[in-house]
Amino acid sequence: MTQVTPALGIDSRRALAELLMSVADDEFVLGFWDSEWTGIAPMLEEDVATSSIAQDEIGHARALYELLAELTADDADRIAFGREAGAFRHAALLNHARGDWAFSVARRYLYESADAVRLSALVRSRHAPLAALAAKMQREETYHRMHADAWLRRLADGSQVGRDRLASSVECLWPDAQQIFAPLAGEETLLRDGVLPEPMLALHARWQSEVTPVLESIVGELPAAPPTGDGRRRRTDDFMWLHTEFTAVAGSEVGATW
């Protein structure tokens, strides 16, 4: 594997930073939303499982922010907790509050399945530190996928109430889920450098062909909803609230250490 970092030109660095930030912010924001179930999940087992998964996601974000910090001579904690809301690059799927349990299950299924497709590409990245981290993430995400798949089936095959709530959540989140594959600023550069081995739109097509039949068996026909250029640049009141939450401690005493 060729490490491209040392020779990266300004365009390549900027594009790589955009890629790292998009994946990191997805994991970070989802981790925070899911951590809100700690203590109030439907049962004790789920309390433990959801908290554990949320901790994994925030851990993945931390490792990705470290890579980004190295690239931009910044600090991982500053990137995570010191950025304005407008500087975040998470996909629109992560703009929604956690909702009820079915809503969180629907989002985790959509996210984990998309993340798996994305990771299957990133393990082939020519940016060696990213490829290594993606390979490690992939092993942990296997457990997340099993969890999301199991819950999707449990709700889909369970009572009418569960099925209805799941179906309306999937319908609501479907268009925003596509935005995980929104084209990145500098994507051509990433593709040229081999940092991103395949275009986002190719990954999107693969993900869609995988999940569409599964979800359509639950909700009926889903509309075509291609990713758009602003898919990682939207902000909602829900996200603004979460941003205030997760920056509150760091913001209360800037520069404090412990």
Add this chain to the structure above:
Amino acid sequence: MVNAPAIGAREECIWSELAQIPDPEIPAISLVDLGVIGDVRFEADRLTVELLPTFIGCPAIAVMQQQIIERLGLLEVADSIEVKVSFDPPWTSERINSTGRERLRLSGFAPPVMAVIEGLDELAVLPVAECPFCGSRSTTLENPFGPTLCRAIYHCATCRQPFEQFKRV
């Protein structure tokens, strides 16, 4: 540096000290037995130790880094010590050595199942683990997510004890 041992001897000295440092979350097992130590190398008198976390989000990483620096510092064989977190190669369950597996078992943790079952995903969570207390395989997986990122929870039908398994990853 006064009386610094020769290069090969220095590394040996480092490895035997690392083998004495307990894992912060499961102190029965050392960092070496757990397999989280990657490369140990000197550049002149600057020492770099690679730490391969079991799970990326493991909150004990910083504690391990600090312990390694403190303990190796006492050996006075290096001018500076850096503990670098690395994912290349990724830590996998196979990195736990046989001593580590036995120590896990003695302290009530089932070691990760190593058997690869044909037709099953490499990382598939197996519904059965061997009970570390009575050796029974009449056990059921209660939750693949346990009290820390690296542990799953099982129940033994024979001795009726819940137990934890160090997760396969």
